[in-house]
Amino acid sequence: MTLQPHLIRRLWLAIKAPLDGPLMLFLGLIFALSLVVLYSANNQGLDKIDNKLVYTLLSLTIMWLLARSRPQSIMNFAPPIYGIGVVLLLAVHFKGVTVNGSTRWLELGITRIQPSEIMKIALPMMLAWFFQKYELSMRWWHYLVAAVMIAIPCALVLKQPDLGTTMLIAASGFFVLFFVGLPWKVILGGMVAAGASMPVVWNMLHDYQRRRVMTMIDPMEDPLGAGYHIIQSMIAIGSGGPWGKGWLNGTQTHLDYIPERTTDFIFAVYSEEFGLIGNIVLVILYTLVLSRAMMITAGAQTLYGRAMAGAITLSFFVYAFVNMGMVAGILPVVGVPLPFVSYGGTATVTLFVGMGMLMSIGNARR
Amino acid sequence: MRPTRFKNPQAEDGQFQLRLIVAYCFMLLMFCILIARFVWLQVYQYEHFATLAQNNRISLLPILPNRGLIMDRNGVILAQNYSAYTLELVPSKMPDMNATIAELAKLVNITPRDEKLFRKLLAESKDFESIPLKVKLTEEEAARVAANAWRYPGVEVKARLFRDYPYKELTSHVLGYIGRINQKDQERLDDEDKTTNYKGSNYIGKTGLEAVYEDDLHGQVGFEEVETDSGGRAIRSLRRTPPVNGNNLKLALDIRLQEVADKLFGNRRGALVAIDPQSGGVLAFLSKPGFDPNLFIDGIDSQSWAALNNDWQKPMINRALRGTYPPGSTFKPFMSMAALETHSIGMHDIRPAPAFFTLPGSSHQFRDSNKNGNGSANLAKAIQVSSDTFFYKLAWDMGIDKIAPTVGQFGLGRPTGIDLDGEASGVLPTKEWKAKRFARYKEEYRRWYPADVVSIGIGQGFNAYTPLQMANAVAILANDGVAYKPHLVQEVVDAKSGKSRLVEAKPDRILPFKQENFEYVKSAMQSVLKPGGTAWRLGIGLPYTMAGKTGTAQVVAIKQGAKYNASALAEQYRDHSWFVAFAPVDKPRIAVAIIVENAGFGAAAAAPIARGLFDYYMTGKVPNSISGDMKTVPMDTADDSAATSD
Structure with missing residues (x-):
């Protein structure tokens, strides 16, 4: 069988059709950058690059499938996905695998999954579905029901314990509420209440969580203990200077001073080798992705579409900001990967699922 | 109204x-x-x-310099280094130290002493430092541990250089020893800004020449700049600054002479210092008994320490340097110099030398050591027969102000400046000294009595000098007042350039005394070894010229009318036996001061040692009494010299 040029062309058009051009361009640039950094972070090993290509291709396929679906049909899956998510979280609670003192994983024979990751998408979907369904008969108590929907997975993830993911899940739920019109006075009141309840929350935190917060405030207090990682990554960033040490030349990276350097701390590697200039380029790329996502959100036709697209966009921002902020020492250390750059299949799938849904919403208005 | 409150498309948009x-x-x-x-x-x-980031990346590994060697004037090595394996532990890398030590004990023999020393070092060291558990492993032990080391993290077999003093007791009071750097040493190094140079060093000179010449012997530490990863592993070497080994010391001391002296002393206590009068080089420097300095290098165990400390003979005390004794009659030649220089007596003045001397208006009898007295004598005769009454009277006539300044010129009563730490000053009695010494006592104790000078005249009373001072004084006298500073080290040989730095052979000072007075006293001392002299026996068969003076220093005062009876006194209270001498009389090559503690008359105990020593130094003949025990002199040479002189 020979491939005719026009067949290739038609295939290409079919693939391209549901995808959002600008978004694909910006994501492609970030992805290219991530391969360059990963090669360095992995001490020039190609194994992780191969893996990353494989799971990215898989994620892209899922994204493509989602992008060509109608938002309406995706929306209908919300309740079962949310339900399954909660069940899996309960399963983790009772039969999960414990690593480093926290129970986050579920052993499925061939692979391990982290159900809290599913919740990052399932919760905003569920809420958006819920508000869409009752759009015309909204009462104040619908917000209470929504609050319970947020509270259930959050409580389960907090028990694991996994404070970072809990906050990300809670944030994604809050973003939905924000875009469906939660009154400003409730938002502001909530902020005040949250501020006032800080001491209570502080007492409920685990020791290691408190340590992380303290470490962020003053990493030098315990330079060889809790503060070690954050000090070493700050040294990596700072010593990168305005222009960076050059690709493959980061001493902090290659002498093993940066912890988790292919995953959560990959930004320190990037920053050491590419400097301030590199950081600004990456932040601009993220801003471009966010801007395009914002445009899609602004053009969404349904309440579900607005809420879901807005939540995906803001969540994406939160991941990027929290990760870079943590590595730069202005936020506590929580396990948040740098979107599209950190090595790790699960997080990537989640991100591309979000992107697929976003494109689907974007396509719906045409 | 109600539905629109929640659904107003325009407003909501x-x-x-x-x-x-x-x-x-x-x-x-x-x-x-x-x-x-x-x-x-x-x-x-x-x-x-x-x-x-740079500090993270680069760490400096010290490379230890080899400590300088110490050898005697003929190049015989007195302090050396040898390489041996040690079993070392890094506490911070060990999950369970006690369990590991128990396991290691199955591989090598770890004695309770090893473990005790290790615990002591552990308490003094930092966690990440490598601490020896067992030093000087045998080849077999080293192989056994090395083969199993992978099982125990933090356990290493290292090759290290160790210090060794092959002559042990013989050199203990000259060389001193090195030991582990302790808190006090560390503080001193910090103060002197030498901490960097001691990176990685475990040892430092503690006493003796090892301490005085520490800067020369230690050398300059080298560094290797290595790139290290976060686990502290060296990835690659960036730069290497090689160490500069310590400088070698070449002593004036002759180890064979030292051994001859030691063997002649036998088991007796005391000290001997022999000096080359024409350079100040110390030829022999002995304090008996000595101790084995090798015990101290890696920290002495408490048992050996207690044994040394509780020994009534006090082997740790450097008698030659720090022991102060009344010089007894060996003081008389210097007394004579003072009398001649101050014109208190003429060379040919004949004066009485009766059995006892009494002060005007007093019944106290200052007795002569010869119970019948010596009739009358001139100064030379008084030295030869060692007349006490002659010198009592002379001292009484002169007064302390005429004695002390001249005697002081010979370096008595102050440190000689030898290259060893902790030298005692001794006491050259003066009126000022007495007032100061007894400042906190009543006036009657502080005041100088005219009678104080009488016993000073024969080297008793407040007089107290070290054997080193006496040897130095005799050397100055022998050399007609041309004084050199006594020194043990003759040359410092630079490890890098191989060039020698000589101790300057320039007189320290020249005593402003008349040559004829030197000649007179020296010839009187020569007559001591001639018929009629107190050491006449020593002069028999002398193949070279020799001058000397016997001395007997009282340890306890003998009551008026009582008689000194050695056998009735406990050994510690018996008189010390002194002898000072030099040879040959013209152009002297060796001057010596010998004290044998609690051994009685100078002529009996100390003088024969001087003869044996001089015979060896002047003729190369090892005295027959000790020739079988000598270790430093090859047997064939000893036999040859014995054969030729017999």
Whole structure:
């Protein structure tokens, strides 16, 4: 069988059709950058690059499938996905695998999954579905029901314990509420209440969580203990200077001073080798992705579409900001990967699922 | 109204767009904060973090210099280094130290003493330092541990250089010893800004020449700059600054002469210092008994320490350097110099030398050692027969102000400046000294009595000098007043260039005394070894010229009318036996001061040692009494010299 040029062309058009051009361009640039950094972070090993290509291709396929679906049909899956998510979280609670003192994983024979990751998408979907369904008969108590929907997975993830993911899940739920019109006075009141309840929350935190917060405030207090990682990554960033040490030349990276350097701390590697200039380029790329996502959100036709697209966009921002902020020492250390750059299949799938849904919403208005 | 409250498409649309803008602005603001943080870290704090990264990356590994060797004047090595394996532990790398030690004990023989020493070092060291558990492993032990070391993290077999003093007791009071750097040493190094040079060093000179010449012997530490990863593993070497080995010391001391002296002493206590009068080089320097300095290198165990400390013979005391004794009659030649120089007596004046001397208006009898007295004598005769009454009277006539300044010129009563630490000053009695010494006592104790000078005249009373001072004084006298500073080290041989730095052979000072007075006293001392002299036996068969003076120093005062009876006194209270001598009389090559503690008359105990010593030094003949025990002199040479002189 020979491939005719026009067949290739038609295939290409079919693939391209549901995808959002600008978004694909910006994501492609970030992805290219991530391969360059990963090669360095992995001490020039190609194994992780191969893996990353494989799971990215898989994620892209899922994204493509989602992008060509109608938002309406995706929306209908919300309740079962949310339900399954909660069940899996309960399963983790009772039969999960414990690593480093926290129970986050579920052993499925061939692979391990982290159900809290599913919740990052399932919760905003569920809420958006819920508000869409009752759009015309909204009462104040619908917000209470929504609050319970947020509270259930959050409580389960907090028990694991996994404070970072809990906050990300809670944030994604809050973003939905924000875009469906939660009154400003409730938002502001909530902020005040949250501020006032800080001491209570502080007492409920685990020791290691408190340590992380303290470490962020003053990493030098315990330079060889809790503060070690954050000090070493700050040294990596700072010593990168305005222009960076050059690709493959980061001493902090290659002498093993940066912890988790292919995953959560990959930004320190990037920053050491590419400097301030590199950081600004990456932040601009993220801003471009966010801007395009914002445009899609602004053009969404349904309440579900607005809420879901807005939540995906803001969540994406939160991941990027929290990760870079943590590595730069202005936020506590929580396990948040740098979107599209950190090595790790699960997080990537989640991100591309979000992107697929976003494109689907974007396509719906045409 | 109610439904529209929640569903107003127009208003809702506007509200949604507003919230979108708020969210967008919020995101941009947060990214700006992030960028500001990057600018702060990467531009304003760049230097700071770049330095930290550099410090992370590079660590300096010290490379130890080899400690300088110490050898005698003929190149015989007295302090050396040898390489041996040690079993060392790094506590910070060990999960369970006690369990590991128990396991290691199955591989090598770890004695309770080893473990005790290890615990002591552990308490003094930092966690990440390598601490020896067992030093000087045999080849077999080293192989056994090395083969199993992988099973025990933090356990290493290292090759290290160890110090060794092959002559042990013979050189203990000259060389001293090195020992582990303790808290006090460390503080001193910090104060002197030498901490860097001692990176990785475990040992430092503690006493003796090892301490005095520490800077020369230690050398300059080298460094290897290595790139290290976060686990502290060296990845690659960046730069190497080689160490500069310590300088070698070449002594004036002759170890064979030292051994001859030691063997002649036998088991007796005392000290001997022999000096080359024409250079000040110390030829022999002995304090008996000595101790084995090798015990101290890696920390002495408490048992050996207690044994040394509780020994009534006090082997740790350097008698030659720190022991102060009344010189007894060996003081008389210097007394004579003072009398001649101050014109208190003429060379040919004949004066009485009766059995006892009494002060005007007093019944106290200052007795002569010869119970019948010596009739009458001139100064030379008084030296030859060692007349006490002659010198009592002479001292009484002169007074202390005429004695002390002249005697002081010979270096008595003050440190000689030898290259050893802790030298005692001794006491050259003067009126000022007495007032100061007894400042806190009543006036009657502080005051100088005219009678104080009488016993000083025969080297008793307040007189107290070290054997080193006496040897130095005799050397100055023998050399007609040309004084050199006594020194043990003759040459410092630079390890790098091989060049020698000689101790300057320039007189320290020249005594402003008349040559004829020197000649007179020296010839009187020569007559001591001639018929009629107190050491006449020593002069029999002398193949070279020799001058000397016997002395007997009282340890306890004998009551008026009582008689000194050695056998009735406990050994510690018996008189000390002194002898000072030099040879040959013209152009002297060796001057010596010998004290044998509690051994009685100078002529009996100390003088024969001087003869044996001089015979060896002048003729190479090892005295027959000890020739079988000598270790430093090859047997064939000893036999040859014995054969030729017989």
